[in-house]
Amino acid sequence: MPDTAVEDEFARFEAAYSGTFRPVPVEAMPRWRRHRRRGALWLGGLAAAVAAALSVNALQPGAGGERPLWTDRVVHLDGARGDLQVRFADRQHGWAVASDCGTDNVCANVVGRSTDGGRTWTRVDVAGLPDRGRPVLAVRGPDSIVFGVTSPVEDLWESTDGARTFHRPTGDVEGIFLTLPPDTLTGAGHTAWRVVREGLDTYASYSADGGTTWSVLRPALGTGATLRLSPDGRDAWAFAGNPTRVWRLRPDGAYEEPNFPITATPGAIGTLDNGGLLTMVPGRGQGIWRDGQFTLLPEPLRDAELAVALPDGAISVALHGSLIVGGEDGGWVRYVTS
Template sequence: MGSTRRTGRTRRGSVAVTACAAVLAALTAVPAQAHGPQRGTPHWELKDTGTPEVRFRGLAAVSRGTAWAAGTAGTVLRTTDGGASWRNVSPPGAGEMQFRDVEAFDARRAVVLAIGEGEASRIYRTDDGGATWTESFRNTDPKAFYDCVAFFDHRHGLALSDPVDGRFRILSTRDGGRTWTVLPDRGMPAAQEGEAGFAASGQCLVTSGPKDVWLATGGAAHARVLHSADRGLTWRATELPLPAGDPARGVFALAFRDRAHGLAVGGDYRPGRPSPRAAARTSDGGRTWHPATTPPPAYRSGVAWLPHGRTAALAVGPTGTDLTTDAGRTWRTVGTGSFDTVDCAPDHGCWAAGEKGRVARLEH
């Protein structure tokens, strides 16, 4: 949903652009092999969540002060003070749930997605900062497995399931996630054998503007991205030059800064396996994709554009963080900490999350 936020020609907007330029300049100056954060340079600063047993693959950056994280053991956390303290706002009775995505509209309203076969796939919504939750969807089809959720605005959103009867299944909401309907699949291309979405970072389904949405796939002979310009009714599939041909390979995350310019990252998620060509870019809405000339050195599961800019983005994975300053043509490693997902808010509040309760904010 973050891609739907816009900044007008206001004083606040100009300040944000200036801040972005300063962060970008400092990030570019960070040596690739730096052993620790240098004074005055941007770096991930870990925030103590008090949950070392939880892996957070769901993340929603609302601002520098407010963020939501969702993960294993049915855990949902929220901070409103920049990560100085975290409130456990997990839905009651959700201890067995595996939350993989969270979409937050603000500090009080959020939607979380739990993954799994059959009834393990569920969606919850809160309107009071997690004090109470409503289960708004429970999957009853044993062949469905939901991976990601994304919103166009505060009302309209979609959720993605792995293929059912040979085609990806799409859920739709028109009331902010309070109710959901399965969309007809006649406009969905046939899935490849073994093709699925990766519930690795909450970024296998992303939107830009009021109607454009993209979904990422892997596990099959070809890694693909499917695009819809009508909120999920009809789709067009394009093959990507990312690792494929194995259940562990494919596109794991997407980011679009507008309806034309997008980034894809992925590879082979198995530790120690090579992931050549782990990133690609598009400038035509996903009709064509070009491999990065200097890709990240290993598998990456999350990617996010730095706000208020046109060329800078961050990619994260278990072995580090990479930066591009040329819209995905080349990437360089700027950190070695383990993260699964990354998200940035309009006020340049960038957050990352991952294993062992790790949540961090970009500091400078």
């Protein structure tokens, strides 16, 4: 005969807690599974109900029945052992590296790339590259990476043809880290923008003919100001710190953005199309500034440790050890590596 007390308890549990679950961080899953196995010895039916609620694509914010915020996509790289790290150059082009290091500091490195948004991954040949020391993979573009080791001795190699060949890095080898943009940028429609200095003042300068002639934009910018363009090259911005200030650059002048959060870090502000800026405001979270308004990313993305604007206008988010890529239009994908 059915136990009506148990049925009533499940009904109460469902009514009280449906839709309240939050994503389980990827790095916490093995530990959670161990606890689940131990807990299965008691309240087995309740544990099964919770496990079903925490199934991969059910992990979402919001009320019960709401569509998941993201889709999970498992990263499978043949031969990969050890910690698997994933980086994307844009929504379609990703790179991954797995390193299994021994006590002698020699690592078995496996590197792969994806050209279909992480649905499939193909190994690339890194057999001739350094394997003694801490490995590093820096993504510079869909076909461009810097790979090698940084300790105990720095030994870096660059590829610009999808890892078919490697050579010593050209230009700024510090490109493996976040660096300041160049002083001169080329935008859409033969426009160009650059930083100029007159005495102690810093200005933005504009060219409508690809850099042949220039006009200085007033007023002056803050000391150490840097310029950035939107992914489509149509919007130009200037940023300065202490406190943080932002200017929208137009052919006739530099226009300061009123009420932009002064606690945002200038070097961490990313540009989006249509006048958008991706930034993190301490105490509030990750969000987008546009038309004088700051809008937080959807929960739980607003709590991400890092959010980066990609060159195609997509947004890459690091949340609880997981990489999630999407955009203002949605289409978020979480890349599961374990």
